[in-house]
Amino acid sequence: MKKPCLKTPIPGPLASQWISRDSKILSPSLPREYALVAFKGKGQWIEDIDGNEFLDFTSGIAVCSTGHCHPDVVASAQAQLASLIHMCGSDFYHLPMIQLAEKLAEITPGQFEKRVLLANSGAEAVEAGFKLARWHSGRDKAIAFLGAFHGRTMGALSLTASKAVQRKGFSSFVPGIHHVPYANCYRCAFRLTHPSCNFECIRFIEEHIFRTILPPEEVAVIVIEPIQGEGGYIVPPEHYHARLKAMAEKHGILYMVDEIQSGMGRTGKLFAMEHFGVDPDLITLAKGIASGMPLSALVTRSEVMDWTRGAHGSTYGGNPVSCAAALTSIDVIQAGLVENARILGDRLRSGLLAMQQNLECIGDIRGLGLMQAVELVVDRELKTPYKALRDKLLQGCFQKGLLLLSCGESVIRFCPPLIIGTDDIDTALDIFESVLRDVL
Numbered sequence: 001m002k003k004p005c006l007k008t009p010i011p012g013p014l015a016s017q018w019i020s021r022d023s024k025i026l027s028p029s030l031p032r033e034y035a036l037v038a039f040k041g042k043g044q045w046i047e048d049i050d051g052n053e054f055l056d057f058t059s060g061i062a063v064c065s066t067g068h069c070h071p072d073v074v075a076s077a078q079a080q081l082a083s084l085i086h087m088c089g090s091d092f093y094h095l096p097m098i099q100l101a102e103k104l105a106e107i108t109p110g111q112f113e114k115r116v117l118l119a120n121s122g123a124e125a126v127e128a129g130f131k132l133a134r135w136h137s138g139r140d141k142a143i144a145f146l147g148a149f150h151g152r153t154m155g156a157l158s159l160t161a162s163k164a165v166q167r168k169g170f171s172s173f174v175p176g177i178h179h180v181p182y183a184n185c186y187r188c189a190f191r192l193t194h195p196s197c198n199f200e201c202i203r204f205i206e207e208h209i210f211r212t213i214l215p216p217e218e219v220a221v222i223v224i225e226p227i228q229g230e231g232g233y234i235v236p237p238e239h240y241h242a243r244l245k246a247m248a249e250k251h252g253i254l255y256m257v258d259e260i261q262s263g264m265g266r267t268g269k270l271f272a273m274e275h276f277g278v279d280p281d282l283i284t285l286a287k288g289i290a291s292g293m294p295l296s297a298l299v300t301r302s303e304v305m306d307w308t309r310g311a312h313g314s315t316y317g318g319n320p321v322s323c324a325a326a327l328t329s330i331d332v333i334q335a336g337l338v339e340n341a342r343i344l345g346d347r348l349r350s351g352l353l354a355m356q357q358n359l360e361c362i363g364d365i366r367g368l369g370l371m372q373a374v375e376l377v378v379d380r381e382l383k384t385p386y387k388a389l390r391d392k393l394l395q396g397c398f399q400k401g402l403l404l405l406s407c408g409e410s411v412i413r414f415c416p417p418l419i420i421g422t423d424d425i426d427t428a429l430d431i432f433e434s435v436l437r438d439v440l
């Protein structure tokens, strides 16, 4: 059974040198979590520049779904590199783009005709969906959610409401976007409890927002994550999306679901929306779609994607090498990784729940499949976020060879590659618990 292997103090001498070079030249805006200088990746393992081996429970933020450098993905990307690297899919045609679009239309939720736009990053797919919703509906307003993260470009950032630091200094934002509370039942904005709340967070939109500041007939789209990712891995109650979508339909509002973090098998279903039984009008995909090659997609009902020639495009969107990597990633994911995410997600969750019994600082455990999180609190009664503990815990796990990431205010997320095994889950749980007990 392989375990993390640390040969130098962390960070090691070479890592420290490279970080010093990085800090003089790279943008200081990058929110680096800790001093990992990644050098090689294989499966669930990352080797740093000093030869230390870490167990990766981040997947490069839920991206390397098939593990680092999956041999099949590498082979298909290499073959594509050797035959055609680029030929701008906006101006010309190429096969990998058409094949991937057909595949995405087939596997995404909804048994209806679809159309697909390929882009490069999550934010770009969100921008495209937001623009398209305005185009198609002829309406210019949108509803998004407190806690949401949709990306950093101006339109996507305008929809984002995750951390103030992400917006500070960048106004004015795209006008007409109204943020409302998400179904965050651990910290309900209305201080109610599910199910007796009867979805007050949805009623609030209809009875307050629509009646006072936002006429529903002006709203183009509701933009929502099936499970809030950066906001803290917040899983809404079972019928939330169905109720919200029904409300949207009543007013002719499009339902755009951002599966950029939750999609591609991570939650134990190919798409998180399948847990909620709702077919969105627009879906954005990125991250896990191509195992780390830059690629994103917007998939919509075909009648929604009715914009005309020249209305939207991109130089690199649907790059042949990224498309080839995506097609193989999808094959690998469909050949057992969705099931693995479900089974090992349950194992991870059970381990965390057992830990919670004896550790008062674990306020909440939530997630689906291999999208799991632990919220740390000063005390369970008041639920005061315990950010200092979270930060120490992240550093401590790194020092012991386990890579984790933060999200929300005092949350640690577990989003390992979907190929991990039971031993890896047990190793991660052991390290996490022993570090937590040490730093408490």
Ligand SMILES: Cc1ncc(COP(=O)(O)O)c(C=O)c1O
Residues within 6 Å of the ligand: 061, 121, 122, 123, 124, 126, 149, 150, 151, 152, 225, 229, 230, 258, 259, 260, 261, 262, 286, 287
């Ligand atoms: C749900 C969601 N949407 C959009 C994005 C933005 O993706 P990108 O960083 O590729 O622009 C992210 C990134 O974390 C995300 O989690």
